[in-house]
Amino acid sequence: MTEALLQVLGTDQTVDGAHEPALAVDTLVRMLKTMILVRCFDERALNLQRSGRIGFHVPSSGQEACQVGAAAALTPRDWVFPSYREPGLFLWRGSALEALYNNLYGNSGDLAKGRQMPVHYTDRAHNVVSISSPIATQLPQAVGVAMAARIRKDPIVVLTGFGDGSTSASDFHVGANFAGVYRAPVVFLCANNQWAISVPFERQTASASVAIKAQAYGFPGVRVDGNDVLAVYQAVRDAAERARRGDGPTLVEAFTFRMGPHSSSDDPKRYRPEALCEEWKKRDPIERFGRYLTKKGLLSEAEVSSAWEAGRQATADAARAAERLPPPPVESLFEDVYAEMPPHLRRQLDELLEERKAGESVNTSQAFPL
Ligand SMILES: Cc1ncc(C[n+]2csc(CCOP(=O)(O)OP(=O)(O)O)c2C)c(N)n1
Numbered sequence: 001m002t003e004a005l006l007q008v009l010g011t012d013q014t015v016d017g018a019h020e021p022a023l024a025v026d027t028l029v030r031m032l033k034t035m036i037l038v039r040c041f042d043e044r045a046l047n048l049q050r051s052g053r054i055g056f057h058v059p060s061s062g063q064e065a066c067q068v069g070a071a072a073a074l075t076p077r078d079w080v081f082p083s084y085r086e087p088g089l090f091l092w093r094g095s096a097l098e099a100l101y102n103n104l105y106g107n108s109g110d111l112a113k114g115r116q117m118p119v120h121y122t123d124r125a126h127n128v129v130s131i132s133s134p135i136a137t138q139l140p141q142a143v144g145v146a147m148a149a150r151i152r153k154d155p156i157v158v159l160t161g162f163g164d165g166s167t168s169a170s171d172f173h174v175g176a177n178f179a180g181v182y183r184a185p186v187v188f189l190c191a192n193n194q195w196a197i198s199v200p201f202e203r204q205t206a207s208a209s210v211a212i213k214a215q216a217y218g219f220p221g222v223r224v225d226g227n228d229v230l231a232v233y234q235a236v237r238d239a240a241e242r243a244r245r246g247d248g249p250t251l252v253e254a255f256t257f258r259m260g261p262h263s264s265s266d267d268p269k270r271y272r273p274e275a276l277c278e279e280w281k282k283r284d285p286i287e288r289f290g291r292y293l294t295k296k297g298l299l300s301e302a303e304v305s306s307a308w309e310a311g312r313q314a315t316a317d318a319a320r321a322a323e324r325l326p327p328p329p330v331e332s333l334f335e336d337v338y339a340e341m342p343p344h345l346r347r348q349l350d351e352l353l354e355e356r357k358a359g360e361s362v363n364t365s366q367a368f369p370l
C-alpha cells in the first residue's frame with residue numbers, strides 16, 4: 001500500500017528524475033496534443049450546449065492528465081470500460097473527434113445510433129465499451145472481461161475508469177472483490193476529483209483515501225497526482241504490467257479536480273468555494289506538462305500555441321460536421337433487437353411509415369433529448 005502521492009512533475013516545475021518515464025519524444029508530444037484536444041473538445045461542447053445546439057454535456061476540464069496518462073500506458077489490444085468523464089481515453093485510442101460529437105448530437109453518424117444518452121460514447125473498433133449511466137456498473141463488467149481473458153490466456157489488460165463517488169456504490173465492491181479473488185488483469189482507475197456532484201469526499205466515505213480501499217480486497221492501491229500526466233502514466237503502466245504478469249489488479253487513485261460543473265445542468269458555485277477553483281487552476285495539468293516539454297526543449301512555445309490553434313480548429317470542424325448530419329432514420333428504432341423482425345414490430349413500423357407519408361406524425365427528431 002503506497003499512501004504517499006506519487007508525483008513526477010512538481011507544481012513548482014521540479015522533476016523527479018527517478019520516476020521520470022523514458023518515453024519517446026513523439027509520444028510525449030502526442031500526449032500533450034491529446035490533452036489540449038480534450039480541453040478544446042470540452043470547451044466547444046459546453047458552448048454548443050449553452051447556445052442551445054445540443055442538450056447536455058459532461059465536461060472533464062482539469063482531468064485531462066488522468067485520461068491521457070492512463071490511455072498512453074495501455075496497448076491497442078487492451079480493453080477500456082470508461083466513465084462519462086473520459087473522452088481522452090477515446091481520443092488517445094483513435095476515436096474520431098466527429099464520432100464524439102455525433103454522440104452529443106445523437107445523429108445518424110452516432111456509433112450508438114442515437115440510442116444512448118449524450119456523453120455516452122462508444123468505440124468498438126478501439127476496444128472501448130459503451131458507457132453505463134448507473135455509476136460503477138462498468139467495474140464488474142470490466143472484471144468479467146478480465147477474468148475471461150485470464151481463463152483464455154489472452155495477455156490483455158482491462159482498464160476501467162470511475163470517480164471517487166463511485167467507490168461508495170455496491171458495484172465498486174463487487175468488482176474489486178471478484179478481481180482480487182480471481183486475480184483479474186484489471187486496472188481500476190479512480191479519478192478522485194473530490195466531489196460526487198455536490199457531495200464532498202468526506203461526506204461520501206469514512207475511508208482516509210480511495211487507494212486504501214484496495215487493502216480490503218487484497219491488492220495494492222496507489223495514490224498519484226492526477227494533474228501530473230507522467231505520474232498517472234507511470235502508475236497505470238506499473239499496474240498494467242503487474243496485471244499482464246498474472247499478479248492481479250491494482251487500484252490507482254488519481255487525485256484531481258474538475259474545473260467546471262459536474263454537467264451542463266449543474267452550478268458548482270452553490271457548493272464549492274471559488275477560491276478553491278482558483279487554487280486548482282494553478283495546478284492545470286496541461287500547463288504543467290506543456291512547461292515541462294518546453295523547458296526540456298522538446299517543443300517550442302510557438303509549437304504549443306499552434307497545438308492549441310489546431311485543437312480549436314479541429315473541434316470546430318468536427319462539431320460543424322456533426323451538426324450537418326441528419327438524425328438516425330426512424331426505421332432504425334425497430335432494428336437490432338431481433339435477427340428477423342417479428343410480425344408485431346413489422347406492423348408498427350408499417351403503421352409509422354404510413355402515418356409519416358400521410359404527414360400525420362409530428363417529426364420531433366430535431367428536438368433536444370433532454
Ligand atoms: C447508481 C447511480 N446512483 C446515482 C447516480 C447519479 N449520479 C450521476 S453522476 C454521480 C456522481 C458520481 O461521482 P463520482 O463517481 O465521483 O464521479 P464524477 O462525476 O465526480 O466524475 C451520481 C451520484 C447514478 N448515475 N447512478
Ligand SMILES: [Mg+2]
Pocket residue numbers: 163164165191192193194195196197
Ligand atoms: Mg468525483
